[in-house]
Amino acid sequence: MELAELVARRPFPAAGLLLGLTRRCPLSCAHCSTGSDLFTREEPDAGHLERFVGSFTTENRPDVVMLTGGEPLLRPALAERLSTLAQGAGSRTALLSGMFFARSGGGRGGGVRGGRSGGVRGGRSGRRGALPPAVLRAIRSVDHFSASLDVHHEREVSRADVFRALHLVREEGVAVSLHLTGTGGSDPYLADLTRAVEKEFGGRVPCLVNEVRPFGRAASWARAARTGPDPEAASPCSMAAWPVVAFDGRVLACCNQDAVDRRPAPAHLDLGHIAEDDWATVRRRALESPVLRMLRTVGPAHLAARFGSGPRPGSYCDGCRALGGDAAVAAGAQAVAGGAAGELLDLTAAMRGSREGAQGVVRRHGCAAYAPLVVAGGPALPEAGERDIR
Ligand code: SF4
Ligand code: SF4
Secondary structure, three states: OOOHHHHHHOOOOOEEEEOOOOOOOOOOOOOOOOOOOOOOOOOHHHHHHHHHHOOOOOOOOOOOEEEOOOOHHHHHHHHHHHHHHHHHOOEEEEEEEOOOOOOOOOOOOOOOOOHHHEOOOOOOOOOOOOOHHHHHHHHHHOOOEEEEEEEHHHOOOOHHHHHHHHHHHHHHHOOOEEEEEEEEOHHHHHHHHHHHHHHHHHHOOEEEEEEOOOHHHHHHHOOOOOOOOOOOOOOEEEHHHOOOHHHHOOOOOOOOOOHOOOOOOOOHHHHEEOOOOOHHHHHHHHOOOOHHHHHHHHHHHHHHHEEEEOOOOOOHHHHHHHOOOHHHHHHHHHHHHHHHHHHHHHHHHHHHHHHHHHHHHHHHHHHHHHHHHHOOOOOOOOOOHHHOOO
């Protein structure tokens, strides 16, 4: 499965599922919004995760399951089992890694290197070494493998090490991509990094390029559309489409890091718990909730302006989370989006969001200037001066 196929499914409610396997991570990226480190023990129970993924059926399962963290490859055997289970029901799987296992030396924080565990060694012209066996088995089990790379990651794992490891993954026949983050279309770091990727892989490794934002890695798949001059105008939230399994096993309707982390979860974003609920139940809640339908079609600010009875806190997502206990919002959403009309609105919004495929999704929710890179071998980028500067 190529990156563009995966990203193109992002606007469709419950077409994907994000599974946080652990909050632990051996790296210490300065911008880590999941607060991950090697000592954090928060992670969902493996049995609960397997039971939940085991509840997929060929008729009712997500199209895409994204294994993420923290660092999902700290639980490689579990990642492999979950991937195999999901694929058994017809889902396709992807894994997003910070690449701790690729470090060839000099980095901080306990990556797997050399010796019996087989660290990644050598330069482009000499791609010696091997991936750690358990990591390799997990990577072989997925349909797509993505590596994170940005200025903070590069302080933990060098660009050269990440590239070497990606060559090895490609040689296993697994489709790969890079998730790159910078400050926008005019960021010289992004220009340099994307040039380096092109030079290293000759356009065969697609990139999902995002702009710095206060969300975690899982959230890099999408974000709320930019609001225009009227903050109460319809501004749909595309993050409310794919359910997210958080580190305590609770299932949230979106990947906003505060929503994922804080408890109790706002009622309208709480889809259940993997210890008690199966996929069919979570999916039904995600698809049929009138409030979620309205978040996906008009967004939280519009919903609050139209029906809200309480104060409207500052940010887009703060405002959304505050809607949780507002009975007037629930009643208003029920009246507008509770029935078949709401279902149709929701589908129409998803179709609109997917109209221009993966590139359109990135143009709206990622770094527009680099949208063509989401497609492997896609069209050449315009010269730097011609790019959309945000
Ligand atoms: S690799 Fe990701 S999860 Fe790990 S510290 Fe860096 S940003 Fe956090
Ligand atoms: S908190 Fe609300 S507005 Fe923010 S990403 Fe989640 S669903 Fe969207």
